[in-house]
Amino acid sequence: MSDADSPPTDAPSDDSFEPVEPNTGEEFEPVDVFPDSEDFDLRPGADSCYKCSTCDTNCPVAEVDDEFPGPKFQGPEQWRLKQTDDDHTVDDSIMDCSNCMRCDNACPSGVPLSQMHNTARGEYVSQEMSKTSVEYWRNRILSNYRTSAWLASKLPRVANFAMNFGPARWLMEKTMGVTKEREFPEFARQTFREWWASEGGAAGSRERARERRERRGDPVDADKKIAYFHGCYSNYNTPEVAKALVRVYEHFGYEIVVPDQKCSGTPMFANGMLADARRHAEVNISSMADLIEEGYDAIASCTSCSMALRQEYPELFDIEGVDDVAAHTFESVEYLRIHEDLKGAVQAAEIDDDLAEEFAYHAPCHARNQGLDRQAVELFGDLDGVGIEDVGDSCSGISGTYGWKAEKYEKSMQIGEEMFEHMEAADGEVGMTECPTCAMQMEHGTGYEIRHPMELLEAALVD
Numbered sequence: 478m479s480d481a482d483s484p485p486t487d488a489p490s491d492d493s494f495e496p497v498e499p500n501t502g503e504e505f506e507p508v509d510v511f512p513d514s515e516d517f518d519l520r521p522g523a524d525s526c527y528k529c530s531t532c533d534t535n536c537p538v539a540e541v542d543d544e545f546p547g548p549k550f551q552g553p554e555q556w557r558l559k560q561t562d563d564d565h566t567v568d569d570s571i572m573d574c575s576n577c578m579r580c581d582n583a584c585p586s587g588v589p590l591s592q593m594h595n596t597a598r599g600e601y602v603s604q605e606m607s608k609t610s611v612e613y614w615r616n617r618i619l620s621n622y623r624t625s626a627w628l629a630s631k632l633p634r635v636a637n638f639a640m641n642f643g644p645a646r647w648l649m650e651k652t653m654g655v656t657k658e659r660e661f662p663e664f665a666r667q668t669f670r671e672w673w674a675s676e677g678g679a680a681g682s683r684e685r686a687r688e689r690r691e692r693r694g695d696p697v698d699a700d701k702k703i704a705y706f707h708g709c710y711s712n713y714n715t716p717e718v719a720k721a722l723v724r725v726y727e728h729f730g731y732e733i734v735v736p737d738q739k740c741s742g743t744p745m746f747a748n749g750m751l752a753d754a755r756r757h758a759e760v761n762i763s764s765m766a767d768l769i770e771e772g773y774d775a776i777a778s779c780t781s782c783s784m785a786l787r788q789e790y791p792e793l794f795d796i797e798g799v800d801d802v803a804a805h806t807f808e809s810v811e812y813l814r815i816h817e818d819l820k821g822a823v824q825a826a827e828i829d830d831d832l833a834e835e836f837a838y839h840a841p842c843h844a845r846n847q848g849l850d851r852q853a854v855e856l857f858g859d860l861d862g863v864g865i866e867d868v869g870d871s872c873s874g875i876s877g878t879y880g881w882k883a884e885k886y887e888k889s890m891q892i893g894e895e896m897f898e899h900m901e902a903a904d905g906e907v908g909m910t911e912c913p914t915c916a917m918q919m920e921h922g923t924g925y926e927i928r929h930p931m932e933l934l935e936a937a938l939v940d
């Protein structure tokens with residue numbers, strides 16, 4: 478890592494900041510790349526590729542791993558190989574793609590690369606990978622984080638001690654290939670869902686939202702209803718983020734429901750566990766579709782969860798209601814920017830508590846794909862008592878489970894190096910991001926405390 482006193486040359490300056498318009502979702506149209514296929518057919522997307530290699534030059538894994546053939550090979554070229562050679566099987570290098578999805582944004586021809594990679598990875602795991610291998614079971618356990626977290630939440634103090642006990646970490650690396658270099662995230666003593674039930678659940682929220690509307694002078698019967706997709710991490714590890722979301726939305730008079738839900742599937746896509754991802758998606762879509770019919774919108778506080786619901790589900794699964802859920806899913810700050818005068822509220826507020834800090838903000842790759850990469854900087858740049866600096870457009874390098882694999886740990890840290898340098902060159906020593914695993918990597922690489930935009934909104938707006 479370079480000297481923190483040497484400012485990065487390519488970090489964006491405040492002067493270059495161009496505010497973005499919120500993505501209203503009106504132009505969202507999921508791409509059906511494989512309309513006629515029930516098999517893993519990579520043809521339609523491959524035909525749009527004209528081999529410019531722009532995707533390869535934007536791939537953070539290819540930048541640090543000379544053996545990784547890059548996104549062009551993983552998508553369009555693998556399909557061409559399949560067409561010319563009946564015996565061609567998906568190359569095992571597909572497992573080295575972190576599913577950061579940066580190649581989607583980079584392609585000038587609109588080739589849906591990540592969809593092709595997810596599909597090829599699913600084929601590789603189902604047809605090529607040994608189901609008795611350590612790698613398969615390591616990946617399956619990592620991608621089913623929700624199950625491990627549920628178990629740990631039953632005895633959080635024991636789990637927190639055991640998971641970070643040095644010899645246990647060493648053993649996990651030796652036997653399962655989970656890196657010993659990272660500290661496991663703490664499990665909360667009370668999950669978000671337990672807290673939510675103790676606060677009266679949906680009925681309690683309805684009551685509080687009505688009181689808020691009366692105080693704000695809004696119509697008491699205003700149609701302000703959201704279904705919160707909290708994801709696994711906010712439930713088991715950082716309930717303070719989920720609680721902040723509840724308080725901020727109720728501040729604006731929204732009634733909140735917290736429907737039954739499973740993992741968004743993000744880690745499963747990245748590990749080729751498409752059958753697991755589909756099982757979870759079926760529950761999530763069923764819960765959310767019913768509520769959307771009743772007038773709710775689905776809100777996620779994690780940008781990878783919103784990405785899964787609004788893009789990966791319709792790309793990969795033909796499940797009833799999937800397109801409705803995609804069209805009505807939003808990220809938590811994005812939704813308030815669309816429906817409330819959030820900027821005005823923040824401009825009128827002031828922070829004078831322990832969040833009166835200079836924040837080093839990292840936009841997760843999946844936020845970038847949804848056009849949300851500048852919204853936190855734009856919003857909090859006007860908030861009295863805090864500073865916020867965008868630390869650039871590099872990938873954090875952890876990409877969910879990727880950076881937890883022992884054989885990928887060093888590459889993950891090499892990818893993250895640019896972000897660490899920019900964070901250290903920025904004013905202040907507190908980070909901010911919307912993605913829980915980017916937050917892990919930011920903390921791991923710099924030692925900074927990391928906060929979510931919802932926590933700062935809560936501190937600014939909620940009395």
Ligand code: SF4
Nearest residue numbers: 536548574575578580
């Ligand atoms: S998803 Fe990310 S890691 Fe995978 S090929 Fe695309 S840019 Fe590279």
Ligand code: SF4
Nearest residue numbers: 526527529530532584
């Ligand atoms: S950027 Fe798009 S068109 Fe260019 S090589 Fe990659 S997939 Fe093909």
